[in-house]
Amino acid sequence: MTAAVRMKLLVTGGAGYIGSVCAARLVGAGHEVVVLDNLCTGHADAIPAGCRFVPGEVAEAGPLLAEGFDGVLHFAARSLVGESMTDPQRYWWGNVVASVRLLDAMTEHGIGRLVFSSTAATYGEPQSVPITEDDATRPTNPYGATKLAIDHAITSYAAAHGLAAVSLRYFNVGGAFDRHGERHTVETHLIPLVLQVALGQRDKITIFGDDWPTADGTCIRDYIHVTDLADAHELALESAQPGCHRVYNLGNGEGFSVREVIETCREVTGHPIPAEVAGRRPGDPAVLIASSERARADLGWKPERAELSVIVADAWDFARRKV
Ligand code: UFG
Numbered sequence: 095m096t097a098a099v100r101m102k103l104l105v106t107g108g109a110g111y112i113g114s115v116c117a118a119r120l121v122g123a124g125h126e127v128v129v130l131d132n133l134c135t136g137h138a139d140a141i142p143a144g145c146r147f148v149p150g151e152v153a154e155a156g157p158l159l160a161e162g163f164d165g166v167l168h169f170a171a172r173s174l175v176g177e178s179m180t181d182p183q184r185y186w187w188g189n190v191v192a193s194v195r196l197l198d199a200m201t202e203h204g205i206g207r208l209v210f211s212s213t214a215a216t217y218g219e220p221q222s223v224p225i226t227e228d229d230a231t232r233p234t235n236p237y238g239a240t241k242l243a244i245d246h247a248i249t250s251y252a253a254a255h256g257l258a259a260v261s262l263r264y265f266n267v268g269g270a271f272d273r274h275g276e277r278h279t280v281e282t283h284l285i286p287l288v289l290q291v292a293l294g295q296r297d298k299i300t301i302f303g304d305d306w307p308t309a310d311g312t313c314i315r316d317y318i319h320v321t322d323l324a325d326a327h328e329l330a331l332e333s334a335q336p337g338c339h340r341v342y343n344l345g346n347g348e349g350f351s352v353r354e355v356i357e358t359c360r361e362v363t364g365h366p367i368p369a370e371v372a373g374r375r376p377g378d379p380a381v382l383i384a385s386s387e388r389a390r391a392d393l394g395w396k397p398e399r400a401e402l403s404v405i406v407a408d409a410w411d412f413a414r415r416k417v
Pocket of ligand 1: 175214215237283299300303313314315379382
């Protein structure tokens with residue numbers, strides 16, 4: 095995508111997986127990008143070429159914002175469901191308090207445009223699938239609760255201060271772009287873990303439960319390619335309207351079971367990938383599938399790398415490159 099208008103943008107969390115892909119694509123579209131990241135989970139070498147890097151905390155972004163920006167894309171966050179259950183203060187301080195301070199600094203310095211990384215975890219156990227943005231938000235873990243709290247804060251700041259804001263609720267993100275992919279120090283996500291088996295870095299993949307109420311008994315998720323997600327951020331940034339906070343789900347509207355994901359990884363890698371079944375993981379909903387009709391209709395968003403095999407193949411290229 096080429097930007098209609100060149101903007102000066104702050105990308106918080108631009109050293110992380112999704113933040114670095116989005117920052118790289120924003121630079122490619124012609125924007126001026128400044129990355130703010132404390133590197134607690136991100137990697138300095140993931141910060142895209144062409145970005146200015148400012149090490150630091152989101153909660154202390156005020157002096158940086160004082161230099162003037164057209165908008166902020168706020169990715170920096172703690173994002174592990176399990177960790178949020180055992181260490182909630184890290185999530186309430188690191189996600190909510192830091193984000194409110196960011197909103198205050200944006201208000202103070204007249205920065206009127208925000209795109210925020212929200213999550214499917216704001217919905218909790220869905221009443222029905224696909225999940226729409228009008229469905230009930232009943233998060234089942236502190237991670238989802240903190241993201242929902244920030245969404246509420248953004249709504250009130252938009253109404254009171256004229257902020258043009260969009261929250262994007264990601265479902266299960268995968269794939270890679272260029273040299274930017276998923277590499278968490280503690281990996282918990284299914285696709286990178288399965289690919290670690292194919293690389294010989296672990297013996298087998300553990301399936302968390304095969305007694306779920308689904309066709310093959312394993313959990314179903316909606317996988318979206320990180321570059322399609324990045325496109326949605328650019329569209330959201332351009333379409334944001336002052337005084338308005340809009341929320342969009344981002345997924346492909348199709349669910350794949352854990353077993354189907356593992357099978358796709360076998361096909362892509364040519365590796366047998368041994369799997370064993372263990373008990374359910376606490377906090378997992380059985381099925382999460384997004385309705386992204388609103389994003390398609392309002393933003394004109396159209397995913398281009400929707401097939402699971404493409405998402406896995408791009409993640410595999412990235413995983414092999416690191417070895
Ligand atoms: N899974 C396994 N074995 C593993 C890892 C995962 O069976 O070793 C299963 C999980 O139980 C789940 C599915 O694979 O059923 C996907 O798990 P991930 O950890 O890859 O992703 P989640 O669905 O748990 O998490 C995603 C986002 C979160 C978001 C959440 C909403 O990554 O940010 O959806 O529920 F909060």
